[in-house]
Amino acid sequence: MPVDTKRIRGPEESQSPLLFLSPNKIPEAGSRQGSRGNGDVRPVFVRCGLISQAKGSAYLEAGNTKIICSVYGPREIERKDETDMKTGRLICDFRLAPFSCIKRGAWIQGSEERDLSATLLESLQPGVCLHRYPRSQIEVNIMVLENDGSILAHSVTCASMALADAGIEMYDVVLGSALRQNGDCCLVDPSYTEECGNWQEGYGENQGCVTVALLPNLNQVSGLNADGEMRGDTLAGAVRTCMDGCHKLYPVVQQALIRAVKRKAPPPEK
Template identity: 65%
Template structure:
């Protein structure tokens, strides 16, 4: 009997997809140590691993791991601007693109850039732009591409750090490196470098004072280059969180 060569034959033995479903995540504890052993109300971040120069095709590249959060950044340029109407004779142009791999999140996504990717790309651009000496590269553009390989929380903060290291690896002149840090406020307590579960769950009984804050900081110049917050927090809470984050950058 002839077979259909265009049809992909499935395996003879198969198992139910429900066997591969992830178990529901446990609730974030109200008090005591966090799920990974770190402490609340302390600037206690996950161990970080960084390596530069992994992608030979790019001018500069960097890879960063923070816990289970994994990102890769590639920098291309400076090179001639593709669109002549966007050419600036006095300074260069910085473009950023941040995307999530389809397998990076618990819920599988698509390769098409969504609204979240566009928002994060804009925030990444706003954080890096003040640190790059664009006046050194007139009529040129520098492209920064970040790919999130695994999202385990605080992706924007680690993307800022990873992109800054990739720019330095590419030999781009900068005023200072840009470091990112994020904190999740949960009622009266806060969690530094929150995980994916901590970012998407609120353990506090009250609905007020819930939100997150991501700061991009230039440690040598002692300046903030980017600030992004979400949720509902009072002005005093935002001020207290910022005062907790900034000293951690300058601590040797």
């Protein structure tokens, strides 16, 4: 049998590298890794206008979470009906890169990505003036380059910035914030380990994850996604904490959009 000399042959016996990972555990109050407190968010880096082929684009980094978004349109809808004639249509496509997670995924969109696409659409739609774009559609494409937790919340922020960079009329920017509840301890902007810790046993009593999408100037919640088992007062407190996190993020997004507008502005006449 011929041997492929160009292929590097691996050892006959091998083990998955996932076996050497430390078990996921939720830290208790005051024991979060690093100097970040339970109510602190990770440092955020945002920039607009990186994809030249798109009408608008944005890139966001929060710790090791890296997300890029592109916006195309408004463009004419091919198949028109009575609903499309009155208002525009917003389309959201959420994708996880195959190399973004610990376990490599596939390029084909899975059920989790379809659910995240629908949730992203519900969060962004109240902030976009779709009545200003009749008979047209606006496409929002999210690609998660590295998943280190809170991807839905940061995707909402990144998509909102890309829509603003594309010049789409909006009532307000939409910002996202996430929280991991572990008993009486809540972790704002959780990492992947904090978000998925103890997943083998499932959520226990008064535990879960909450993601809030907020219009900061209007102080209105446009999207809420909760998973787990939490008491009513705990869920209400988690929503308030996420809203405070959105307000803390707003100055960073505002400065990034101002810098993007200045770059696009024509030079002053001499």
